[in-house]
Amino acid sequence: MNLIIGAFTIGLILSLLSLGMLISFRMIKFTDITVDGSITLGASLTAVLIMSGWSPWLASLAAFLAGMVAGSLTGILYTRFKIQEILAGILMMTALYSINLRIMGRSNIPLLDTDTVSEWPEQLLFNFAAGENRIPVFGWPVSLIDLSVLITSIIFVAVIGYLLYRFLLTHFGTALRATGNNVQMVRAQGINNNKMIIFGLALSNGLVALSGALLAQYQGFADVQMGIGMMVWGLASIIIGEALVGKSGIGVTITGAILGTILFRLLIAIALRWGLNPNDLKLVTAIFVFAALVAPLVFKSFHKKFQKKSNHA
Template sequence: MSLVLGAFTMGLILALLSLGMLISFRMIRFTDISVDGTITLGSSVTAVCLASGMDPWPAVLLATAAGCAAGAVTGILHTRFHIQELLSGILVMTALYSINLRIMGRSNIPLLDVPKVADGAEGLVAILAGAGGKIDLLGWPVPIADVAAFVSSLLICVASALLLRYFLLTHLGTALRAAGNNPQMARAQGFNHQAAVVFGLALANGLVALAGSLLAQYQGFSDVQMGIGMMVWGLASIIIGEALVRHNGIGLMICGTILGTILFRLLIAIALRWGLNPNDLKLVTAVFVFLALIAPALGGRIKARLRQGDSHAGS
């Protein structure tokens, strides 16, 4: 049960990463590679702040703001200096590797005996659980700290999702989506498409850094390598989410992305339990994303083949 709860908590935290990527990859249609760097930026800033004794919430806000700034830089590189999307992201990601090392001062900071955002929830859960240090979940005893991490992640994820849905349905959010869907139309309606890219990437990477911040607190450490492959994980989650809900309105897309991320984490947890070598995880994910990307074309071909088969059978 601890395993499942852990997968859910991890899924809820990484759902923020997927939601950020939903904005960059799906709303403003920008293939933003810098995600691998900004999630680590979020965790680095948080680790340094917490280790130096700062309160957890200001630390989370600071990490999010740092992510926004990094996203804006990627956007400015692309719009102002006309560097290709992918290259802008790669430049920022590469620069962030050094910046993250600079911020932390070393490659790894443990976060064991520091206050965290889950502490508030832990007090609440402890009251509910009474004495004993364990809480009964569907018959399994689970440590209070795990439940608290789950509850706080759930609250932050739901709050972020609601805020994001509201924003995307405002005038500004609608214009942002239009700019991604049809830049020519957005310009003809007086909306600055380039500003939309910078703003959208700032928003997206703010969410990614928020995910990094919570991840560092949940895992109990920040590591300069932790961002590697995160973009592909996020993309895989978005794809699973789209398979779950299709394109049906903003609210459903957001729900789908969150569910997709959780489902993806559960699948990974199961695969690892069955003995998948953790070193192979990124390869498996990459193959999965590849298959998901070619699936529509492949499906069409198979359908065509079947139809051909039908006509043969008929004649």
């Protein structure tokens, strides 16, 4: 049960990463590698701010804003200086590695016994459980702290998912989505496509950094290496989500990304439990994403071959 709750919580926290990447990869169709750096940026900034006595809420907000700055810089590299999108992301990610080290002053900051954003439900649960440290959920004893983090994550994801949904359906959000779809049309409709790309990347990396902020508070540390491979994980989650619920409509896509991330984390938890070497995790994820990207092409060519054969017959 603890395993499942843990996977669920991390899944929820990382679904903010997936929602952010949904904006860059799916809405404005920008292959943004800044993600690996901005999730660490969110985590390290939050850790340092909380350690220096900031409220965890303000620290998380600061992480979100810092992520927005990082994303818009990638956007400016791409739009203003005409650097290819992948290279722009790589430059920003590389720069962020040093920036994150600067922010933290060292490669790792532990966050033990500090306040987190889940303080409030923790108090509530504590009163409710009348002093017990564990309460039963479906018959299993679950630690109050784990439960309160889970509740906080659910609230965070629900609120942000809903706000994102409403945002994408506004005039501005519609223009943003069209930018990834048909740039020529967007310009002909009087929309500054460069502005849209910069804003889209800012919002995307803001959410990614927020995800990093919550992740640091949940796992109790920020580490300069923690962002490596996050982009591929997010992409895997989005692909799983699309396979689960499809992509007809904004609400469906957002729900899919959230469910996909949670399912992905559960699968990983189970695989690790069954003895998958944690060192192999990124390799397995990369192979999974490769398969998911290639599968539609393979299906198509099979389909064609089959059709040809049946035509000859």
